[in-house]
Amino acid sequence: MKVMAQMGMVMNLDKCIGCHTCSVTCKQAWTNRAGTEYVWFNNVETRPGQGYPRQYEDQERWRGGWTVGADGRLRLKAGGRLKKLLTIFSSPVQPELADYYEPWTYDYATLVEAPLGDDFPVARPKSLITGEDTKVTWSANWDDNLGGASEMGHLDPIVAKIRRESEDRIRFEFEQTFMFYLPRICEHCLNPSCMASCPSGAIYKRAEDGIVLVDQDRCRGWRQCITGCPYKKIYFNHKSGKAEKCTFCYPRIEVGLPTVCSETCVGRLRYLGLFLYDADRVTAAASTPDEKDLYQAQLDLMLDPNDPEVIRAAREEGIPEDWMDAARRSPVYALAKTYRVALPLHPEYRTMPMVWYVPPLSPVVDLLKEQGHDAESAGTLFGAIDALRIPVEYLAELFTAGDVEVVEGVLKKLAAMRAYMRDITLGREPDGSIPASVGMTEEAVYDMYRLMGIAKYDERYVIPKAHVEDAHRLEEIGCSLDYDEGPGMYESGPLGEASGRPVPVAVETFHALRDRQTADQPASSESLRGRVNLLNWDGNGRPSGLFPERPPEAHPAAEPEQP
Amino acid sequence: MSAALWGVLPYxxxxxxxxxxxxRYRYDKFGWTTRSxxxxxxxxxxxxxxxxxxGLLVVVVGHVVGxxxxxxxxRTFGVSDEFYHGNALFWGSIAGICTLAGIVILIYRRRTTGPVFMATTTNDKVMYVVLVxxxxxxxxxxxxAVYQGHxxxxxxxxxxxxxxxxxxLQPDVDAMAAAPVQFHIHALVGLLLFAIWPFTRLVHAFTAPLHYLFRPYIVYRSRDVGGAGARPVRPGWSPVGTADRERGGRR
Incomplete structure (x- = not known):
């Protein structure tokens, strides 16, 4: 047993109102740059719907994730190493910009610059790819709230699959359909197929917290990761020629702050915490022959942080005690393993995704309400979960590789919690038979309710900080000592001011300070190297560049003073 | 003249x-990409x-052998000159024509596809001229060689x-000087191509990912030391905008 720690996320889909705040704040934080206009590390999809990029779940087309061969061994669905190298000159399965959308902006300048005339000036949409006028035809959430579902609903790969395999049909007529929102980020998988697909070996999983990152200095833009990731959560920065992905906001996580998407979530539906897992068994679990057993296999990988055997093994691996404590208080472990209400997204891709979802009961509740039933009573809800096959089958295709029973079990737990808590809220005698009917104790249901209903900030986000022994490394001064270019080699790069690696401010200040202390002259342009950093200016003299150049004839002595 | 061209220039x-x-590797790892x-x-x-x-890979093999x-x-292995040259011409022509046709298609694509042309730098254009x-x-x-006989x-x-x-390190200048003029020009342009190579997108060839065949699928790495804190601004963070916006200025 090799115990490793993994930062995980759980999203409670019942609470998602589809406001896209997570997407917008994530974009502002990470991808508001040239080359990443179309990149959404976080996006919110309306389901049923095609998702982003369109139909990314159709793995017969996109060849993402893993598959198990006849010999029972795990292999990349898009082909092995040799095949990847042989097709490297033109990647065979690669989404094009048309599968995402052509990003655009508006020509706002016209609004203020247009000459006076009879017509109102119009801000035309301009493509951010070509710079030309463009027509907006698609975006990252074009089918939001089932927009266009009556025409395009059948393009959802899951809808298509259910239509093929089930006698029922998903209807898109108003009042007969259902919908919910699915926020998606990178899954930070235990068995990432993007990493396995990367010819350069630039994608890595951090040993401390399991966050999957792309080393921007080692990525060579072969783009195999984009094919490899079944969730299509690796994007190609078309300006820099490098792959980019959700970072799990690691700079925030390292100091104990939640990710931007979690922090800004209006519905407070995201939970962050640690999982402990057995790294030695990941490949075996991902090779489970039957797709429907993959959820259980993944659950079995998650280790109980209270188990003395696990604690001993974790200590051997050097996992710090405060991390162990965080693992014991982890809300994601509680939702995924203790209560078993959080499910992985598409376990059949065999990547062991670490962003889990509490499936929404709302499609069932909404349908009941519309039909005039009491959507809070246990009996009605249980009956409806059994009867309303379509939403349940759809959820099963998303979260359990089509195993309806597991989803039913989770939905019944959620329904039981709802019905049981209603009695308490209304001051009635709580009905102990309701939790019992889903195999839970009254205390467990109440605890689950507390976690899902009223957990505060520090209960939703249990994030151990990057460890104190490492803290000095996290500060900039640490890297100044082993800074690559060495002392004195800190002028700007040979191709001009902005080229090359920028010098950390601390390094620059250190050298400027030393210069100042050892020099017998006031700080000059020489020691400041033509740049003026007021932090380094000792207040003596006039370093050139501090003020704009004066024209020679405009010297104060020669200039008559204005009264 | 010959000594300068064939004795100094190659070095x-x-x-x-x-x-x-x-x-480039030390200074610009971030820019080291295929720029697909x-x-x-x-x-x-x-x-x-x-x-x-x-095509180019075959051409490279051909050059190495030749x-x-x-x-x-x-000759020791009993390969007749006719057989050798026949083969060299046959494979060389096929590979050469493939390569040339390929790059013609690619340049046509680069010129006619709007976004691709937009992403083409002056550096790329110079490189294409030398390469072609x-x-x-x-x-x-x-x-x-075909026309005149070998x-x-x-x-x-x-x-x-x-x-x-x-x-x-003892360049046989006279041997090269005796070669026909078309070889002289080809060699000179070849040397120029090698000289500009590190400064163009061609560098991606030097990091052909052959080690992929041997590395494990899953890569663990420890947290980047000296990562957090007041981190320097990294390359690749340029603002979004169109030419219009740049013309109009920000307001």
Whole structure:
């Protein structure tokens, strides 16, 4: 047993109102740059719907994730190493910009610059790819709230699959359909197929917290990761020629702050915490022959942080005690393993995704309400979960590789919690038979309710900080000592001011300070190297560049003073 | 003149190639990429790119064999000159034409597909000129060889001994000087291509990911030391905008 720690996320889909705040704040934080206009590390999809990029779940087309061969061994669905190298000159399965959308902006300048005339000036949409006028035809959430579902609903790969395999049909007529929102980020998988697909070996999983990152200095833009990731959560920065992905906001996580998407979530539906897992068994679990057993296999990988055997093994691996404590208080472990209400997204891709979802009961509740039933009573809800096959089958295709029973079990737990808590809220005698009917104790249901209903900030986000022994490394001064270019080699790069690696401010200040202390002259342009950093200016003299150049004839002595 | 061209210039090119590559690797790892444009267009790329790259690989093998294997060796193994030249011409022409056709498709695509042309830098354009020149001139030597017969243009008695002598640090300038003029031009353009190589997108060839065949699928790495804190601004963080916005200025 090799115990490793993994930062995980759980999203409670019942609470998602589809406001896209997570997407917008994530974009502002990470991808508001040239080359990443179309990149959404976080996006919110309306389901049923095609998702982003369109139909990314159709793995017969996109060849993402893993598959198990006849010999029972795990292999990349898009082909092995040799095949990847042989097709490297033109990647065979690669989404094009048309599968995402052509990003655009508006020509706002016209609004203020247009000459006076009879017509109102119009801000035309301009493509951010070509710079030309463009027509907006698609975006990252074009089918939001089932927009266009009556025409395009059948393009959802899951809808298509259910239509093929089930006698029922998903209807898109108003009042007969259902919908919910699915926020998606990178899954930070235990068995990432993007990493396995990367010819350069630039994608890595951090040993401390399991966050999957792309080393921007080692990525060579072969783009195999984009094919490899079944969730299509690796994007190609078309300006820099490098792959980019959700970072799990690691700079925030390292100091104990939640990710931007979690922090800004209006519905407070995201939970962050640690999982402990057995790294030695990941490949075996991902090779489970039957797709429907993959959820259980993944659950079995998650280790109980209270188990003395696990604690001993974790200590051997050097996992710090405060991390162990965080693992014991982890809300994601509680939702995924203790209560078993959080499910992985598409376990059949065999990547062991670490962003889990509490499936929404709302499609069932909404349908009941519309039909005039009491959507809070246990009996009605249980009956409806059994009867309303379509939403349940759809959820099963998303979260359990089509195993309806597991989803039913989770939905019944959620329904039981709802019905049981209603009695308490209304001051009635709580009905102990309701939790019992889903195999839970009254205390467990109440605890689950507390976690899902009223957990505060520090209960939703249990994030151990990057460890104190490492803290000095996290500060900039640490890297100044082993800074690559060495002392004195800190002028700007040979191709001009902005080229090359920028010098950390601390390094620059250190050298400027030393210069100042050892020099017998006031700080000059020489020691400041033509740049003026007021932090380094000792207040003596006039370093050139501090003020704009004066024209020679405009010297104060020669200039008559204005009264 | 000959001494400068065939005795000095090759070493100069190698020095630029090596030092330039080392400099680029140390200085610009972030810029070290294929700069793929498949996101913009893939229909023509799917035909042109493999044609060009595979053709080029065969061309490289051809050059290695032709330049490094002495005539005496092949004769010892009983390979007749006719057989050797016939093969060299046959495979060389096929590979050369494939490569040339591939790059013509790619350049056509680059010029006619709006977004791809937008993403083309001056650096790329200069590189394409030199690369295509080297290819065309190389094919030209082959055409001349076919036209005149191999006896008048046997590079194995002129160019190849000179090339091998370069490694002995005693360049056989006279041998190269005796080669026909088309070889001279081809070699010069080739040297120019090597000299500009480290400063163009061609560097991606030096990081061909052959180690992929041997590395484990899952890569664990410890947290980046010295990562957090007041981190320096990294390359790749330029603002979004169109030409219009830049013209109009921000307000």
């Amino acid at each position: 100069l090119a190698v020095v630029i190639l090596l030092s330039g590559t080392i400099w 444009s498949q996101l913009y267009e893939s229909r023509l790329l799917r035909i042109g790119s493999p044609m060009f790259h595979f 330049l490094l294997v002495p005539e005496s060796w092949t 020149a080297a290819l065309v001139l190389g094919l030209w030597t082959t055409v001349v 006896d008048t243009a046997d590079y194995r008695e002129t160019v190849s001994p000179w090339f091998r002598s370069l490694f002995r």
